[in-house]
Every structure is written in structure tokens, then in C-alpha cells.
Amino acid sequence: MNVEVTITVNGTAHRLSVPPRTLLSTLLRDELDLTGTHVGCDTSSCGACTVLVDGDATKSCTMFAAQADGSSVTTVEGLASNGELHPIQEAFREKHGLQCGFCTPGMMITAVQILERNPSPSEAEIRSGLRGNLCRCTGYHNIVAAVQHAAANSGGD
Amino acid sequence: MVATFEEKTDYSVVGTRPIRHDGLDKVTGRAVYGADVKLPGLIWGDVLRTDQVHARILSIDTSEAEKLPGVFAVVTHKDFPIAADVEVETGEEVLNMKRTQDNVMASDKVLYRGHVVAGVAAVDRNTATEAVRRIKVEYETLPPVRNVDEAMADGAPILLEDLVGNHFGERVPNTNVAIAVRHEFGDPDGAFDECDLVVEREVSLESVHQGYIEPHNATAVWDENDHVRVWESTQGMFAVKEQTAALVGLPDSNVTAESVEIGGGFGGKTKTYLSPVAAILSRKSNHRPVKMVMDRPAIFMASGPAPGGKVRVKMGVTKDGKIHAFDGKLRYEAGGYPGSSFTAGINCMRAAYDVANSRIDAYDVVVNKPKSAAYRAPGSPQVCFAVETVVDEICDTMGWDKMQFRLDNASKEGTRNGNGVMFNRIGLVEMLEQARDSDHWNSPLGEPAPGRKRGRGVGVGFWMNGGGKSTVDLMLQDDGTVAMNEGSQDIGGSRASIAMQAAEVLGLDAHDVHPSIPNTDEIGYTGTTGGSRVTYATGFAAWEAAIKMVDEMKVRAATLWGIDEDDVQFSDGMFSSKSDPELSLGFKDLASRLGDTGGPISTTSSVNLAAAGNAFGLHICDLDIDPDTGKTDVVRYSVFQDAGKAIHPSYVENQMQGGAAQGIGWALNEEYFMNEDGSMANFSFLDYRMPTSLDLPMLETHIVEVANPMHPFGVRGVGEVPIAPPLGAIPNAINDAIGVRLQEQPMKPGRILEALAAKNGG
Numbered sequence: 001m002n003v004e005v006t007i008t009v010n011g012t013a014h015r016l017s018v019p020p021r022t023l024l025s026t027l028l029r030d031e032l033d034l035t036g037t038h039v040g041c042d043t044s045s046c047g048a049c050t051v052l053v054d055g056d057a058t059k060s061c062t063m064f065a066a067q068a069d070g071s072s073v074t075t076v077e078g079l080a081s082n083g084e085l086h087p088i089q090e091a092f093r094e095k096h097g098l099q100c101g102f103c104t105p106g107m108m109i110t111a112v113q114i115l116e117r118n119p120s121p122s123e124a125e126i127r128s129g130l131r132g133n134l135c136r137c138t139g140y141h142n143i144v145a146a147v148q149h150a151a152a153n154s155g156g157d
Numbered sequence: 158m159v160a161t162f163e164e165k166t167d168y169s170v171v172g173t174r175p176i177r178h179d180g181l182d183k184v185t186g187r188a189v190y191g192a193d194v195k196l197p198g199l200i201w202g203d204v205l206r207t208d209q210v211h212a213r214i215l216s217i218d219t220s221e222a223e224k225l226p227g228v229f230a231v232v233t234h235k236d237f238p239i240a241a242d243v244e245v246e247t248g249e250e251v252l253n254m255k256r257t258q259d260n261v262m263a264s265d266k267v268l269y270r271g272h273v274v275a276g277v278a279a280v281d282r283n284t285a286t287e288a289v290r291r292i293k294v295e296y297e298t299l300p301p302v303r304n305v306d307e308a309m310a311d312g313a314p315i316l317l318e319d320l321v322g323n324h325f326g327e328r329v330p331n332t333n334v335a336i337a338v339r340h341e342f343g344d345p346d347g348a349f350d351e352c353d354l355v356v357e358r359e360v361s362l363e364s365v366h367q368g369y370i371e372p373h374n375a376t377a378v379w380d381e382n383d384h385v386r387v388w389e390s391t392q393g394m395f396a397v398k399e400q401t402a403a404l405v406g407l408p409d410s411n412v413t414a415e416s417v418e419i420g421g422g423f424g425g426k427t428k429t430y431l432s433p434v435a436a437i438l439s440r441k442s443n444h445r446p447v448k449m450v451m452d453r454p455a456i457f458m459a460s461g462p463a464p465g466g467k468v469r470v471k472m473g474v475t476k477d478g479k480i481h482a483f484d485g486k487l488r489y490e491a492g493g494y495p496g497s498s499f500t501a502g503i504n505c506m507r508a509a510y511d512v513a514n515s516r517i518d519a520y521d522v523v524v525n526k527p528k529s530a531a532y533r534a535p536g537s538p539q540v541c542f543a544v545e546t547v548v549d550e551i552c553d554t555m556g557w558d559k560m561q562f563r564l565d566n567a568s569k570e571g572t573r574n575g576n577g578v579m580f581n582r583i584g585l586v587e588m589l590e591q592a593r594d595s596d597h598w599n600s601p602l603g604e605p606a607p608g609r610k611r612g613r614g615v616g617v618g619f620w621m622n623g624g625g626k627s628t629v630d631l632m633l634q635d636d637g638t639v640a641m642n643e644g645s646q647d648i649g650g651s652r653a654s655i656a657m658q659a660a661e662v663l664g665l666d667a668h669d670v671h672p673s674i675p676n677t678d679e680i681g682y683t684g685t686t687g688g689s690r691v692t693y694a695t696g697f698a699a700w701e702a703a704i705k706m707v708d709e710m711k712v713r714a715a716t717l718w719g720i721d722e723d724d725v726q727f728s729d730g731m732f733s734s735k736s737d738p739e740l741s742l743g744f745k746d747l748a749s750r751l752g753d754t755g756g757p758i759s760t761t762s763s764v765n766l767a768a769a770g771n772a773f774g775l776h777i778c779d780l781d782i783d784p785d786t787g788k789t790d791v792v793r794y795s796v797f798q799d800a801g802k803a804i805h806p807s808y809v810e811n812q813m814q815g816g817a818a819q820g821i822g823w824a825l826n827e828e829y830f831m832n833e834d835g836s837m838a839n840f841s842f843l844d845y846r847m848p849t850s851l852d853l854p855m856l857e858t859h860i861v862e863v864a865n866p867m868h869p870f871g872v873r874g875v876g877e878v879p880i881a882p883p884l885g886a887i888p889n890a891i892n893d894a895i896g897v898r899l900q901e902q903p904m905k906p907g908r909i910l911e912a913l914a915a916k917n918g919g
Contacts, residue, residue, distance in 0.1 A: 019283070021283070029193075033195075034186070035186070035189070035190075035192075035193035036185065036186015036187065036188075037186070038190065038192075038370075038371065038420065039192070039372070040370040040371060040372065040420075040453070040842075041370075041453040041841070041842050042452060042453060043453065043841055043842065043843065045453075045841060045842030045843045046370050046842050048370055048371075075186065076184075076185065076186035077185065077186045077187075079185075080185060085184065085185075089184040089185065090184075092184050093176055093177075093180040093181065093183075093184045094176060096174075096176075096177070096650070096807045096808065096811060098180075098183055098184070099421075099648065099649035099650065099808075099811055099815060100369075100370075100371070100418075100419060100420050100421045100422075100648050100649060101179070101182075101183030101184075101188055101418065101420070102190065102369075102370045102371040102418075102420025102421060103370050103420075104183055104184060105186050108184065123855070126850075127850040127851050128850075128851060130849075130850040131849045131850050131851045132849075133850070134370060134842060134847060134849065135370070135850075136367075136368045136369055136370055136421050136423070136815075136819070136847065137421055137648075137649060137811075137815045138811055138814060138815050138818075139814035139815045139816075139817055139818030139819075139848075139853055139856050140818070140848075140849075140850045140853055141810075141811075141814045141853075141855055141856045142807075142811055142814070143850070144850065144855070
């Protein structure tokens with residue numbers, strides 16, 4: 001028997017009927033076609049599936065869609081607003097903070113939360129904040145640099 | 158005949174750092190990766206993976222799975238035609254199609270835990286998974302062969318009864334050694350007697366995985382005309398096309414591989430696992446499109462790893478600081494089927510050192526592990542570990558400076574590598590000199606936190622780089638921008654590095670060349686993105702296609718001006734008459750007037766480059782060790798590498814950093830941790846310990862540019878080299894810190910504690 005899920009994603013309200021075992025990542029990707037949320041491991045280890053659930057960076061591969069009932073979710077597709085990239089998106093693009101791009105959506109969502117909690121993080125604080133998101137391409141160097149760049153551009157110092 | 162090019166420095170696009178063309182798609186979530194593909198009527202595929210490590214398949218009963226509502230098809234090896242017993246070049250390695258088919262769908266035996274035995278297509282993924290659970294397989298369990306020593310022991314269980322080994326030219330049946338080969342010149346045995354110091358060590362390595370974050374995936378449709386269309390995350394869409402065709406029994410031309418974004422590969426996505434299964438499932442499901450995605454345990458247990466094995470090195474030096482004799486022996490785990498990276502291991506083993514008396518023996522050994530795959534400079538890190546730690550020990554024993562010793566013995570143009578091949582122009586000496594003179598090498602170590610020990614190590618690594626086949630099409634637009642089709646999958650910014658080479662010739666901005674990667678029917682043959690070949694070979698094609706475009710535009714300008722085409726010149730983005738200074742047109746102005754001169758301009762270039770420019774890297778690592786826990790922290794890290802010419806320096810640096818990070822993980826923590834029964838124990842990202850952001854410092858990069866004379870801009874290739882040097886720099890730094898020479902990888906905390914305990918007497 002399906003469950004009803006009411007969920008606001010990137011500002012749009014949805015009412016969906018899905019099997020109870022549907023994961024939030026599956027709902028976003030398969031039901032709402034928001035394929036920018038990537039799935040790399042299914043076990044919360046890689047962080048590619050990270051989205052904001054009521055403002056908290058959350059690994060959507062290990063949360064049931066039903067648990068997100070009533071929540072407001074932001075995915076990578078919802079970061080830009082009014083035709084402008086989010087400063088984090090701009091920074092990852094400008095500072096070459098990606099290679100293959102697969103971890104990038106989850107990495108950026110986590111970075112958004114880092115900067116919301118601390119607009120001027122140190123390198124160590126950025127690395128600590130990103131520790132749940134694996135990148136296999138970059139060695140993290142340009143990712144850390146991109147977050148630093150976004151912090152500087154967003155008024156942090 | 159290989160063309161040679163003069164080195165130039167006055168570039169306007171090459172060497173700059175434009176934002177990549179696909180950057181916007183990748184920061185907005187718009188980029189379409191393989192798992193994002195959706196088609197009308199899509200159904201899901203799944204596979205049964207064996208829990209056996211080594212077993213004979215007695216029977217497969219699929220009847221209960223077939224009865225489950227929602228199931229469209231169940232397939233086993235009986236649904237596949239028997240693939241030809243032929244070898245096919247895949248860019249980074251050679252694959253035997255019959256063995257590859259057995260690897261994709263087991264026939265008589267399973268050779269590792271996770272080996273696919275059957276496949277299912279069903280209405281949704283949960284139904285497919287449930288159907289897989291209902292398949293019953295009877296096995297005769299066989300004893301596992303877990304490593305090269307067990308595989309080569311007398312009376313070892315034989316994995317492949319039909320394998321006839323080639324052992325130094327002799328055909329040998331009933332063996333687990335597929336190939337044993339020797340490269341020898343000079344008189345190594347005699348030369349060792351003339352040495353003042355001989356050091357001999359053997360290192361052992363576990364399998365490691367490429368660890369790409371994107372899982373393997375494939376979607377396939379087998380239509381009513383027997384044409385198959387596949388979408389697979391791959392480094393080579395032509396490799397997917399060829400392998401799928403061979404495995405499902407169709408001509409190459411009946412398979413089209415579509416281009417999708419790839420979420421990392423590092424060599425592990427050069428062979429196909431899922432497309433042939435998805436295609437056969439589609440055929441049996443009334444031609445519905447079938448989508449398959451591997452889960453992470455399957456990725457670890459049944460795809461990829463780089464070979465573990467053993468590498469022995471014996472090196473002799475004379476007291477004047479010269480290496481006089483070398484004897485190496487490498488034994489690599491191929492996995493369940495032949496084909497480890499042993500050849501590249503030979504090529505890389507002592508490439509950095511000029512030795513007159515040299516022998517290298519290499520063994521390709523089948524064991525009960527997943528078929529090994531290429532992993533970034535495949536075969537190079539393993540030999541780097543052995544050779545670079547022996548070099549370090551020799552320098553310590555003799556009191557020699559580690560940079561000077563490497564300079565005194567450095568390979569140069571004309572030096573004979575361990576495989577017997579003479580080097581072309583290489584930049585090893587220039588790179589060593591930059592490292593020797595660097596801030597890092599000349600800075601004091603600094604003080605670690607109280608109780609910790611700090612050490613510094615250095616390691617040198619090598620890769621041949623690749624050439625091969627590539628195609629680029631350029632299509633001039635009315636507005637003077639250029640659309641570019643190329644056949645290389647873009648893993649790390651190669652759209653930009655290829656477009657930039659066309660833009661340089663055309664006098665355009667990098668962003669005026671618009672790159673696309675179409676499907677295999679829409680672009681000429683292009684080899685796999687691997688072996689550090691793309692910026693070199695596909696870039697070469699872009700350069701050549703751009704020259705053709707300029708030549709054609711000169712003809713059009715001549716037509717427009719009513720002058721002889723030999724009178725037209727092109728420089729700095731302007732076409733002009735050599736004889737009449739009044740006649741000149743900018744590139745974009747001329748492009749807008751093509752209609753008056755004979756229609757659109759499209760040019761193409763297909764190249765097959767026989768040779769590539771070899772490259773070396775050197776890494777300096779400072780690390781701290783906590784003697785109480787054995788934990789290692791890398792505190793400063795520098796990467797030096799000869800790129801030939803960095804087309805896009807940011808992406809070159811990014812390759813150097815990414816490769817170093819993988820090599821650091823390989824050296825310190827990553828391994829296939831095997832159970833007693835030969836199955837992998839740590840098949841998740843939690844237990845397979847790849848570096849996180851907390852494990853690494855910022856990675857300092859130093860691009861050395863010694864132009865490759867075989868490329869118009871001097872490109873060598875950069876992706877492979879940086880994974881190798883950490884396997885030397887890290888153990889050498891550990892020895893510098895705590896005075897123990899570890900000979901087993903990974904150099905994890907427990908191993909360091911054991912070594913410290915042994916050193917301290919207990």
C-alpha cells in the first residue's frame with residue numbers, strides 16, 4: 001500500500017503517493033525528475049545525494065520519502081534563484097572545484113550549510129564540514145578553495 | 158614517420174584558464190549522467206551475483222523468478238551467443254572477448270564473489286530484485302586461490318582449465334600463470350658482482366579500487382531490426398559499442414553507444430559490465446528499454462580493482478653513485494581472467510633510472526578476485542613502491558643526497574628503458590632540478606606536535622602516455638563561432654582542453670568553440686579516454702581540423718577578393734592579402750559571408766598517433782606519525798610533473814592533485830581486506846577507506862614544461878603519472894619519521910604500530 005507524501009521541493013509543493021520503502025533520493029530523481037541529486041553508495045557514505053531538508057544537509061539516500069512528509073527540500077536545482085547562480089555554484093564553476101561533477105551537487109549543498117553556519121570558516125573548518133562528502137577526482141584542493149572563494153564573495157572574510 | 162614540432166611560447170589561448178564549457182551544467186544539476194537516462198516504457202534490470210569465491214556451476218533454476226508477476230525476462234549465459242576467442246584493444250588494455258563474456262555472465266564457473274550468474278528484467282527495480290532472490294543455483298565449491306603465491310604453488314587449484322600459459326615463450330597447460338615474460342640487456346648477474354652495494358627487497362600489495370563515486374550503469378534497447386542502442390557511463394563509447402556487439406553476437410554497426418556524462422572512471426570504466434546484459438534482457442523483454450545500476454557492494458566485489466601482488470627489486474650501485482645493475486620481478490594479480498597491467502609495470506619499473514645491466518621478469522597471474530581493470534597509470538604505482546623505497550634505502554646507506562642520486566642516474570633522451578625502448582625527448586632532469594631547487598625541498602621539516610614524529614620522503618613515478626585514434630569535427634557557424642564534435646568522453650575537463658587547441662589555431666576565444674560529444678554514429682572512431690591520451694591525441698585532431706578550417710577560409714577570402722589563394726594569410730584572427738594591405742577581414746566577419754563564397758565550412762580530422770610523450774612526476778611528502786596510535790597525517794605535499802605543455806593549467810594541476818590524493822590513499826589506507834575464504838570484507842565506502850577532506854592538506858603543484866616534440870603545442874598527457882609517486886614518497890617519509898621500512902601496502906595504523914613494536918624489541 002502506498003503512502004501519501006506532501007513535500008515542498010525547491011519552492012514547489014507536491015503531493016505524491018509512493019511505496020513506503022521509497023527513499024527520498026528515489027522520489028526526487030524518479031518521481032520529480034530532479035536528477036541533479038546523485039546516488040553513489042546507498043549507505044550515507046559518499047554524500048553525493050545530499051540535499052537540504054528543512055535547512056539541514058541530509059543524505060537523501062538513507063531517508064525514506066515518508067520521513068520527509070511535510071518538509072521543505074532544496075536540491076541542487078533549487079540553489080540558483082532569479083536567474084542568478086548561488087555564490088557556491090559560481091565559486092565551484094570559477095575555481096574549477098570539480099572534475100567529473102558527480103559529487104558536485106552534494107558537495108555544494110553541504111558547502112551552503114557550512115557557510116550558513118559560519119560565513120568565515122577556516123580551511124580546517126571547511127575540511128571538517130565537508131568530511132562526509134567524498135570526492136575521488138580532485139583531492140579536495142579546489143573544492144576547499146571554491147568554498148573559501150564563496151565565503152569571501154558572500155561577505156565573509 | 159612522426160611529425161616533430163618546434164617549441165613555441167607565444168600562445169593566446171593555450172596556457173590560459175577559461176571556465177570549462179560544461180561547468181554550468183555540472184553546478185546546476187543539469188548534466189545528464191548514465192543513471193539519469195529515462196526512456197518511454199523503461200523497465201529495470203538486476204543480476205544475481207554469486208556468494209561463492211571459486212565454484213563450478215552445476216545448475217541454475219530460474220523457474221520461480223519467471224513466475225513472479227512483473228518479470229519480463231530472466232537470462233543466463235545460455236542466452237548469450239559464444240563470443241569469439243579474440244583480443245580487442247580497449248585503449249588502456251587488451252581484452253579477450255570470450256573471457257570478457259564469461260566475466261559479464263558466468264558460464265561454467267564463478268571465479269570471485271559477486272560474479273554474475275543470471276539477470277532479470279522487471280517492471281520496476283524492487284520486482285527485479287525480488288525475482289533475483291528466487292533464482293536457485295547449485296554449485297560445486299572449489300578451494301580459493303587468494304594471491305600470487307597460492308596461485309603459483311605446486312598443486313594449486315586451477316581457475317581456468319582451458320588456459321595455456323605462455324611462460325618465457327613456452328606453452329604451458331594446467332597453470333594459473335597466463336604470461337611470464339623477461340626483458341633483459343647487458344649482463345645483470347655479472348654486474349652485481351662489480352657493485353659496492355646491492356639491496357634486494359620484496360614488497361607486497363593488496364588490490365585497491367578506483368573508487369569512482371558514480372556507480373556503473375547501463376540502459377539498452379534492442380529493437381526489432383536487431384539494432385542495439387546503449388547508454389552507459391564509460392570512458393569509451395566506442396569500447397562499449399565494440400564490446401557489447403562482440404558479447405551479444407551482433408556486427409559493430411548494429412550497436413550505437415550514446416554519450417552520457419561520466420562520474421569518474423580512472424580506468425575502471427574502460428570495459429563494459431552491464432550493457433551486454435541489459436541488451437539481452439531488452440531483446441527478451443519484447444524490446445523494452447532496460448536500465449541497470451550497480452550497487453556499491455557489487456562495484457567493489459565485481460568491478461575494477463588494480464592488481465595486488467608482489468614486486469621484488471634488486472639494485473646494485475658503485476661507490477661513485479651510479480646504478481650498475483638492476484633485477485626486478487613483478488607478479489600481478491589479474492583477477493579471475495588473464496590481463497593484469499604487468500606490461501605497463503615493466504615499462505614503468507625503473508623508467509627514471511639509466512641502468513646498463515637490467516633484467517625485469519613479469520608474471521600475469523589469475524586468482525579468485527574480480528578481473529582487474531586499469532587504474533590510473535595501471536601497473537605503475539606497484540613498481541614505484543618497490544623501486545623508490547630501494548633507491549631511498551641505498552641513498553641512506555651510502556649517505557647520498559636523494560635528489561642528486563636521481564639526477565646522476567636520470568634517464569634522458571636516448572636512454573634505454575627497462576623494456577628495451579629508447580626514450581624520446583623527456584623532461585626528467587628538468588623536473589628533478591625544479592624539485593631540488595623548490596621551497597619545499599629546501600624548507601626545514603618543522604616541529605610536529607609533542608609526541609609525534611615527522612618525516613619527509615620523495616618518490617618518482619612514470620607513465621608512457623597514450624596516442625591512438627581520435628576524431629574531431631569542426632563546423633563554422635554564421636556568427637563566426639565554431640561547433641566542435643569530438644569522440645572523447647570528458648571526465649575532467651577535456652572538452653575545454655580540446656576546444657582550446659582548436660581556438661588557438663582559429664584565433665578565437667576558448668568559449669567561441671562549442672564542444673559536444675555525440676554518439677558513436679555521429680563522430681569518427683575515437684579511442685577510450687584513458688592512458689592520458691585525450692588532450693594529446695584528440696587535441697592533435699582538433700589542431701589539425703582547425704588548420705583545415707583556416708585553409709578553407711583562405712580559399713573563400715581569395716574568392717571574395719578575387720585574388721589568388723596563395724596571396725591570403727591568416728594571423729591574429731585576421732585574414733588579409735599579402736600584396737594588398739587594403740584587403741583584410743576578421744575571422745567572424747568572413748564567417749558571416751560564407752554564403753557568397755561556396756556554402757558552409759566543416760572540417761574533420763581523424764588521427765592515429767603511434768607514439769606519445771613519456772612523462773615523469775616527483776612528489777615530496779611531509780607526514781606526522783602518532784607512535785601511540787600509528788595514525789599518519791600528511792602535513793605538506795608537493796607535486797612536480799612534466800606536462801609537456803599545460804593547455805589548461807588549472808586542469809593539469811587538478812589532475813596532479815587528484816592523482817596524488819588517490820596515491821596517498823593507496824599507500825596509507827586503501828585495500829581489499831579479504832576474508833579467509835577469499836571474499837572481500839570491506840565492500841562499502843565506510844570500510845574501504847578512501848581519503849576524505851580531513852585526510853589531506855592543500856596539495857602544492859609545480860608544472861614542468863618540456864615540450865613533447867610530437868605534439869603541435871608540446872602536450873604529453875598528465876592524468877596517469879601523479880598516482881604513482883605517493884607509493885614511494887609515503888613509505889620513504891614514514892621511514893624518515895620512525896626509522897622503519899614498510900614493505901607491505903597499505904601502511905595503515907596497525908601495520909605502523911606492529912613495525913614500531915618490532916623495532917623496539919617487542
